[in-house]
Amino acid sequence: AQSVSQHNHHVILSEAASLELGCNYSYGGTVNLFWYVQYPGQHLQLLLKYFSGDPLVKGIKGFEAEFIKSKFSFNLRKPSVQWSDTAEYFCAVIRMDSSYKLIFGSGTRLLVRP
Amino acid sequence: GAVVSQHPSRVICKSGTSVKIECRSLDFQATTMFWYRQFPKQSLMLMATSNEGSKATYEQGVEKDKFLINHASLTLSTLTVTSAHPEDSSFYICSAQTGYGYTFGSGTRLTVV
Numbered sequence: 001a002q003s004v005s006q007h008n009h010h011v012i013l014s015e016a017a018s019l020e021l022g023c024n025y026s027y028g029g030t031v032n033l034f035w036y037v038q039y040p041g042q043h044l045q046l047l048l049k050y051f052s053g054d055p056l057v058k059g060i061k062g063f064e065a066e067f068i069k070s071k072f073s074f075n076l077r078k079p080s081v082q083w084s085d086t087a088e089y090f091c092a093v094i095r096m097d098s099s100y101k102l103i104f105g106s107g108t109r110l111l112v113r114p
Numbered sequence: 115g116a117v118v119s120q121h122p123s124r125v126i127c128k129s130g131t132s133v134k135i136e137c138r139s140l141d142f143q144a145t146t147m148f149w150y151r152q153f154p155k156q157s158l159m160l161m162a163t164s165n166e167g168s169k170a171t172y173e174q175g176v177e178k179d180k181f182l183i184n185h186a187s188l189t190l191s192t193l194t195v196t197s198a199h200p201e202d203s204s205f206y207i208c209s210a211q212t213g214y215g216y217t218f219g220s221g222t223r224l225t226v227v
Contacts, residue, residue, distance in 0.1 A: 034215065043220040044158075044207070090157060102148065102209065102216055106157040 004093050006105035013081050014113050021076040021108050023065075023091030030096040033074040035065055036104075039087045047089075050074065061085070083114045116142055116212040120219025127198055127226055135193045135222045137208030143188035144210035149181075152205040152221075164191045198226040 003026045013019060025031060035047040048059025055067040065076045074091060091105040117140040127133050137147055145166045150158040162183050163171040170183035180202075182194040195202055203226045208219040 032215075036218075044218040046215060046217075049215055100146075100211075101160055101163060103160065104150075104158045109155075 004091055004103050004105035006089075006091055006108050008108045009106065010109050010111070012111045012113065015083055016080045017112075019076070019078040019081045019085070019110070021089055021091075021110075023074045023076065023105055024072050025074070025091075025093045026072065027093065027095050028072075032094040032096060033065075033067060034092040034094075034102070035059065035063070035074070035076050036090045036092060037087045038090065038107075044090070047076070081110075081112050083112050086110060086112045116210075116214060116217045118144075118208060118210050118217050118219045120208050120222055122222055123220060124223045125225070127224070129199055129226055130197055132194055132196045133198055133224060135195075135206055135208075135224075137191045137193070137210070137219050139189045139210050142210075142212060144191070144212075145188060146211045147185060147191040148209040148211075148216075149183060149191075149193050150207045150209065152207060158207060161193075195224065198224070200226045202226050 005024045007022045033050040036044045037047050038044050047063050048057050050057045050067045058064045063078050065074055067074050089108045092102050094102050119138045119140055121136045125133055147164040149161045151161050152158045160173050161176045164183045164185040166185045166188050172178045180196055185191040205221050205223050207221045209216050
């Protein structure tokens, strides 16, 4: 069965620190990859996505992610976090075969201290 | 564009009653919608895939007779939690597939008392 793993469940950073959140998936075929953010009390919003092409993807609010096919990874990064980045971050994967279902990782709760 | 409206945002119901949650695509046609359930401090778990004009496809372990899904038009999918029990209390989220990926509703917090 396909799975999406986010190894960091809770991350606490100070403002201006760099961020990297890990995401690994277990499916060997073609995938589309996403990072979503859920701010407190709000619904899910798309940060960035990878379909094909340049494996380094830039998203909104200064976030980027790199798809490394050999490592089955799609880690999220931001060079300098802000207090407003406090949220929960979800990695998600779609298998580009018959399923086309969006499968989520368990999420990483990020707290940025001012 | 690609907005999904989910209603209600919160609902409290008594055990044994049924609750209907609506998910509407406002500015596009959604042939496929997805229903997720999110437990506190956990990820979104896919419950079922809703296809316009056909039966929904349920994930393993999801009771199709308890969670009735109807996708009668290209802009509306509904999830009805039948004979609700306290363990059905959760956050339910719908999602629609768009040309740009997936867009999500704002969710419905169901509390069964």
